Amino acid sequence: MISTTRLLGIAGLCAAVPFMGLADTSDKSIALSNNYAGNSWRQAMLESWQKVTAQAVEEGVVSAADAFTTAENQATEQAAQIQNMILQGYDAIVINSASPTALNGAVKEACDAGIVVVSFDGIVTEPCAWRIAVDFQEMGRQQVEYLASRLPEGGNLLEIRGLAGVFVDDEIHAGIAAGVQEHPDFKVAAAVNGDWAQDVAQKAVAGVLPSLPDIAGVVTQGGDGYGAAQAFAASGRDMPIIVMGNRHDEMEWWKQAHEENGYETVSLSIAPGVSTLAFWVAQQVLDGADVPKDLTVPFLKVTQEDLEEVLASTQAGGVANVEYTLDDAKAVISDAAQ
Template sequence: MTAPSTSGTTSGGRRRSALALVLVGFVLLLTACGGLSADEGGDSASADEYTALGTGKPATEADNAALEEVPESARDAYAGFWHSTRLGPNPYADWKPSEGPWKFCYSSSYQGNTWRQEGLAVAEGILEQLDEQGLVDGEMIVSDADNNASLQATQINTMVQKGCDVVLVMQPPTVGLCNAFESAKDAGALVVVMQTGTDCTNAIQSDFGSYFAGQTSATWLVEKTGGEGTVVMCDGIPGVAAAEARQAGATQVFEEAGLTVEHITGEWTPSTIKSQMLQYLTTHPDDVAGVWDGGVCAVPVTEAFEQAGRDLPYVTGFEGACAWLANWKKTGKESIGFTQGAGQGVVEAFKVSLRMLAGQQPKLNTLLYPLPEINASNFEEFYKPEMTLSSGCNAQPLDGESVPSSYYDDLFTGGDEPATFESRLDQLPVK
């Protein structure tokens, strides 16, 4: 189901390719001439309709007021939302979906780790099911921006030019893509940003509560360390709201507990994490009370401590990696994490997209959901003997999805019943 971004335009793409060409060219011309900034000019929504992005800052009156507008059944997942996203009305309120079949496209900011690869594999599996229902127009266009915001903006513009009806955007930078999102929306395409927040208010965001998850694991680490000593935070990719929001939640907990906080930047890449942790241990001979994992950190951090001949402190997990569970089993050192594989995020983004393609309208621009927690009480339900330290998989929710489809009932209004699919997350290989 996957094709490179150079694939030819299909029949679905032809129905608006001329308009897309004009819009994309216009946006690129203005950007080149300085008429639009990369992170401001492309957003047509009124700024005062949305809360401000306030990573690391306390809630404002506007934040609290916006939180009160969230349906009560989903409100817990929105705790600390302002650290990663802006909250306000649905920017697609006037949008009418075209009749299917639809062309789906997948824009990834980076595909260089197994977490990202899982997300794409799940998207391909869902598209196969939808294709069997006659709902897919041609092959899915896929792009990898290698953490380059300008390149990703260009790739999204190209997808619009090729007639994409739905553009699923995996973890873009917080700023830099508003113009691309706007040109896509103007061309009639639905843009759904997955697994991260964005300063742009002209796309639909599907994400878990990053801040709350970061707080939860940090609170556990404070309890295990007794609130004393130095904690090293293993941070993700700078500039990605998903990383910065969970870091903000953890930082608040550590500062309130009076712990000394140090940082390494692992960029969600094991080899980088291990190198950074080893360098830190070489230059910091004092004991480390604990290490907080911002994503993919637990195993390479453990390896670094072992290589340095240092005692292993408590190390949290985050995304529920199979290797982390194997590491937990091997060391016997209790930990905490969540089922937060990329595949889960893709499943939720497709649920949102299919509701909108069925004419349903979200009540908000941002749709957040809670993550299942993995802890000492349920570890044995998630761990499988075939999991090893080199496994590239992630533990999946015991129920097969992060939240049931009914979770979104209070977050949408109108429209018809959406198309359905099986998540098949339990069929992902454990290797």
């Protein structure tokens, strides 16, 4: 039994070598520690991970790449999960963290045990870990910049925020505030919390709209643009420029509005496939590559020109996605090294 497995392993290795060039990580195992799976973005993130890593395992790049998700989105639960992963002997742990700081103890333990820790999206601040961060502030700032290019006169903005108290919400909000400072013709007339959910955003916007002056633009955080559009449509007001967040229903609504009355906007978010970028970065670190500790994820931005194309490649009801390759990871690493 054992020798058969080993033979198969060697055969797999031999098969992989010519294609990969580097196969020093073929006996390494990588685990994904994920804190939440209860929305479509996270589901797409897990699916991308599954798709890319399954192929990598088959090609013998790594020996295993298992995904684990905690049930309750609790930092304590995730810390325990990471401790289990240390005991199970994984060589690298890729983390989407419930908290930037609460997992630092467990992450430090993993580092001390010689395990490579790569955090992404929900990053950890522990210095021994790698961080693939999203520049959320820039995401907020770019929204206002786009609106300024469309509305040189400025006007009233409605800001839809995410879940109060979460780091990402504060960051995007800070970026939007910075953008408004750069373009003082804009004024944030009201801010509501949409919790990154279409139905919550719809309810919050519908509730505040009657008290608002004319709204020229809506700045969002992703997962809330369609709900905002529904609320504006129901109120009978003029449709403002709503910045979208790459969801399929948002882009489809945008396409329809464009066909009907030439409506134009922009959509930006992070591709859920960022999990695969983190996978390749972990693989590169295991491979001995010199990887800077702080990396930045590129945005996935959809403009009027490429709307149709992105929409066609997005799964109905899902999120616009990109799966990253080893070469993409190398490009991100070399960009950060400069």
